[in-house]
Amino acid sequence: MISYDILEKILKDRGIGKTELSTQLGLSTRTIAKIGKGEKLSNRSLQKIADYLHVDPKLLMKEISENKILQVLREEKEMKLPGGLYHELQVRMTYNSNHIEGSKLSEDQTRLIFETNTLDVGDGIPVDDVLETVHHFRAIDYVIDIAEDELTEDMIKHLHYILKHDTKDSTLGWFAVGDYKKRANVVGGRETSKPSDVHKHMMALLKEYNARKNVTVEDIIALHAEFEYIHPFQDGNGRVGRLVALKECLRHNVIPFIIEDAKKNYYYKGLSEWRNEKGWLTDTCLDGQDTFKRFMDMLEIQY
Numbered sequence: 001m002i003s004y005d006i007l008e009k010i011l012k013d014r015g016i017g018k019t020e021l022s023t024q025l026g027l028s029t030r031t032i033a034k035i036g037k038g039e040k041l042s043n044r045s046l047q048k049i050a051d052y053l054h055v056d057p058k059l060l061m062k063e064i065s066e067n068k069i070l071q072v073l074r075e076e077k078e079m080k081l082p083g084g085l086y087h088e089l090q091v092r093m094t095y096n097s098n099h100i101e102g103s104k105l106s107e108d109q110t111r112l113i114f115e116t117n118t119l120d121v122g123d124g125i126p127v128d129d130v131l132e133t134v135h136h137f138r139a140i141d142y143v144i145d146i147a148e149d150e151l152t153e154d155m156i157k158h159l160h161y162i163l164k165h166d167t168k169d170s171t172l173g174w175f176a177v178g179d180y181k182k183r184a185n186v187v188g189g190r191e192t193s194k195p196s197d198v199h200k201h202m203m204a205l206l207k208e209y210n211a212r213k214n215v216t217v218e219d220i221i222a223l224h225a226e227f228e229y230i231h232p233f234q235d236g237n238g239r240v241g242r243l244v245a246l247k248e249c250l251r252h253n254v255i256p257f258i259i260e261d262a263k264k265n266y267y268y269k270g271l272s273e274w275r276n277e278k279g280w281l282t283d284t285c286l287d288g289q290d291t292f293k294r295f296m297d298m299l300e301i302q303y
Contacts, residue, residue: 002038007060010053025052065148067253072301073144082115086144088295090114092258093246094136097239099261103129113137128167132239135163139243147250150210153202155247159240160233169235181234188272192231201230215252220245221285225274245285255296255303257288 011021022032025048034041041049041061050057065071069085076086095110104125105113113119113133139162146155161178169175176182180198184191193201209223224245231237242259249256259267263284270281296303 002040003062003064004035004038004060005062007035007049007053010055010060014053021049021052025049067148067250068301068303069253069255069296070144070147070250073250077141077144085295085299085301087114088299089256089258089292090137090140092291092295093140093242094133096258096261097242098129098133098136100259100264100267101238103132105129105133128169131167132163135165135167136239138162139239140246143243143247143250147247149251151206151244151248151251153199153206156202156232156240156244159243160236163236163239175234180232183234185231185234187228187231188268190229190272192229198230198232202232205230215248215254217249217254217257217285217289218282220248220252220254221282222278223248224285225271225278225281228271229274255289256292257285258291259284259288260291263287 010016011018018032018035019029021027022029027045027048031041031045040063043057046057046061050060053060063074065074072084073086073089075081076084081087091107091111091114094114095105095107098105098110099107109119109125110133113130114137119125119130139159142159142162149155157178157180164170164175164177170177174182180202181195184194186192205223205226209219212219224241227241227244228237233240246256248254266280266284270279270284273280293303
């Protein structure tokens with residue numbers, strides 16, 4: 001759904017009719033009619049209108065999602081609103097997701113980086129921990145921006161690039177930043193997809209998942225588990241997988257889940273046991289969903 005409230009107000013304030021707008025800019029009446037219907041204008045048409053009115057095109061067209069959570073996140077992200085749902089999602093998901101993978105940054109240090117772009121590092125904090133924290137903030141922004149689009153391999157690879165570029169791993173010739181692994185890896189003693197099979201296995205997973213109708217939280221948990229079994233990247237699979245799960249929750253109007261570091265043993269056991277027993281991982285993710293609901297309750301956001 002598209003809102004042109006600001007554009008409509010500017011036209012009214014300046015006494016410009018839509019017929020005049022069409023004539024002056026050489027735009028078809030069909031294109032101009034999209035404004036009244038709330039349909040999306042092309043970037044070219046929007047830029048022509050913005051240039052004519054001498055305003056930023058970003059002000060004229062606003063996408064309104066029917067997904068309440070996604071809409072709140074997008075509005076707060078645009079406003080850079082402190083203390084809201086977007087703020088808490090950024091801090092808490094980034095802290096927990098990175099800490100599960102061994103980051104030494106505390107939640108308070110993570111919050112300080114997000115809120116002030118500074119850090120009282122103390123002793124023994126690896127530079128990559130700081131970089132990957134900032135990168136994770138940007139990855140969540142990317143997820144919010146593309147949330148309603150169908151999940152693709154390119155999106156998943158781009159999330160990996162956002163997380164891992166400029167880190168120590170990016171200097172290693174055998175480490176593919178933003179691309180699938182070149183060397184085989186084992187997780188918890190479990191074999192993962194061979195590098196030569198990753199693309200094929202990812203295509204099959206996404207084809208099966210994207211064909212689903214009325215996607216549920218259980219479907220998203222299953223997607224996450226199977227993604228981790230493929231383990232498509234040399235490193236960073238857990239963080240990318242949890243970001244993909246966030247994206248799909250926002251896409252399908254499902255309350256997201258945040259896996260807390262305190263629950264990582266249950267989480268790891270759930271992944272390890274997934275193909276034999278789905279309860280461990282499902283229960284852990286549903287517990288993470290309750291965590292997100294508590295944020296919403298504190299902020300008095302309806303769901």
